[in-house]
Amino acid sequence: MENNQAKKYKLIKKQLDKVEKKENKVLSKKEIKFIKNKVSPIQEKIESKIPAKLQQTLEKAFETGFKVVFEKGVGLIEKTYKKESKLQDFDVKHYMIMNQMNHKNINELDKGAAKTVRGNQFISTVEGSLLGALGIGIPDIPILIGMILKSIYEISLSYGFDYTTDREKLYILYMICAGVTKEDVQEDYNRKLERIAVGNRMADTLPYSIDNAIKETSTRLAEAMLIAKFIQGIPIVGVVGGVSNFNIIKDITKMARIKYKKRYLEGLLHEK
Template identity: 50%
Template sequence: MKKDLILSKQLALLEKQEQKFLNQTESPFIKSNFTPMANKIQAKIPDKLHSTLDAAFYVGFHLVFEKGSSLIEKTYNKEKIDVTYDLNNYAIEKYMTKKHLKTLDKSSKHSKTINESIAAIEGGVLGLLGIGLPDIPLFLGVIVKTINEIALSYGFQYNTDEEKAYLLYLICAAMSKEDQRQAYDLKTERLGQDIDAHTPTNIDLDAFMKETSDLLSNTLLTAKFIQGLPLVGVIGGVINPVMINKIGKYARIKYKKRYLLSKIQTFTVNQP
C-alpha cells in the first residue's frame, strides 16, 4: 500500500506540472512587444519560402529517422543510459522512496541541459553565417537526440513506428499554440496508452512526419527567415535552445507519467 501511495502522490504532482505546461500563455510583454513585429515580418515572407520550409522539415525528419538514427546514437552512450535506468528502476521497485524517484529524473534533466547548449551553439553559429534552412536536419537531430535520451532515462525504447509517432506528437504538443496544445496532448496521451497496453495501432509514420513538419514550419517561419539573414540571423538562432528546453520539459513529463502509470498498474495487478 505504501508503494501505491508514493506512486499516486508522485503522479498527482506530475499531473499538476503537466497542466501548468499545457495552460501556459504568452507573456504580456512578448505579446505586446514582439508578436506584432513577428506578424509584420511573417506577412512579408513569400509563400514559396513557406513551402520550402515545409519541405525542409519533412525531408529533415526522413533523414533523421531513416539515415540519422545510428549517427544520433553515437552522440550519447545508450548502453550507459540503459544500465543507469535498470539500476534506478531496481532500486525503485525494491525500496520505493521519493529519493529513488528523484534519482530517476537526473539523467533526463542532464541530457536536456546538454542538448540546449548544443542547440544554442548550432543555431547561433549558423545564424551568424546567414544559414537558415540547411541547419534544419541538424536541429531536428538535436531534438530527436534530446527526446531519445529522455525516453531511455525512463525505460522506453524508440525504434518502433509507434514510438516514433509518439515522439512526433510530443513535438507537436510542445510547440503548438494555446488553442491546439490540449488537443495534441490528448492525442499524445492516447497513443502512449495504446503503446503501453500493446493495443494494435495503424501508424502512417509519413503522415505523422508531414503533420509535424507543417506545424513546425508555421511555428518557426519567422525565426528561420531571420536566421537566413547574415548577422541578423543570430536573433533567429536564439530560438533553437528555447525550443529544446520546451520540448525536453514536456517530454520528461510525458515519459515519466507513462513510467509511473506502468508501475501503478504493475503493483495493482501483483497485490494479493
C-alpha cells in the same frame, strides 16, 4: 503485505499528482498579454514580408529531414551518446525503486534527463548562432532535427522507453507538436499522446499514420520557426537562430520530461 502495497500505491500516486500539476501548468499556459498585444502585431508585420514559399520550403525540409533520420539516421544519433550506459543506468535505478520505493529513488531518474537537456540546449544554441551569423538558415534543419531527436531519445532512455518502435516514433512526433504549440491546438496533441500511450499498454494498432504525423510535425515546426529562419538567413542578424533553437529545444524537452516520467509512473501503477 497489503499495507506495504498500499504505501507504494500512495507514493506513486503522489509522484503522479506532482507530474500532472507540471503537465497542467504547461498545457494551461496562455499567451502573455504583452506579447499578444504588442509583439504579435509586429510578428504579423514581419510575416507579411516573408516570401510565400519560405514556409513551404521549411515544411519540406523538416519533412525530408524526419524521414531520413527515422530511416537512416538513428544509428548516427546514437553515436553521440552511450546508449548501453544509459540503459544500464536506468536498470540500476529501476531496480532500486522496485526494491526500495521512495521519493528519493524515483527522483533519481530525473537527473539523467536534466543533464541531457542542459547539454543539448547549449549545443543547439551554439550551432544556431554560428550558422545564423554565416547567413545559413535552411541547411541547419537536419542538425536541428538531430538535436531534437537526440534530446528526446536520451530522455526516453532515462525513463526506460524504447524509441525505435513505430508507436514510439508516432508518440515522439506528436510530443514535438505539443511542445511547440499552445492552448487548444496543444490540448488536441496532448489527447493524441494520451491515446497513443494507453494503446502502448494495450498493444493495439497504431491510432494515427506516421507519414501524416511527420507532415503535421513539419508544419508545426515550420510555423514555430518561420520568422527565426527568415532572420537567420540574414548574415550577422542571424545570430537570433541560436536563441530560436534554444527555445525550441527547451519547450520540447520540458514536454518530454513530463510525459516520459508520467508514463513511467503509470507503468509502476499497472505493475502493482
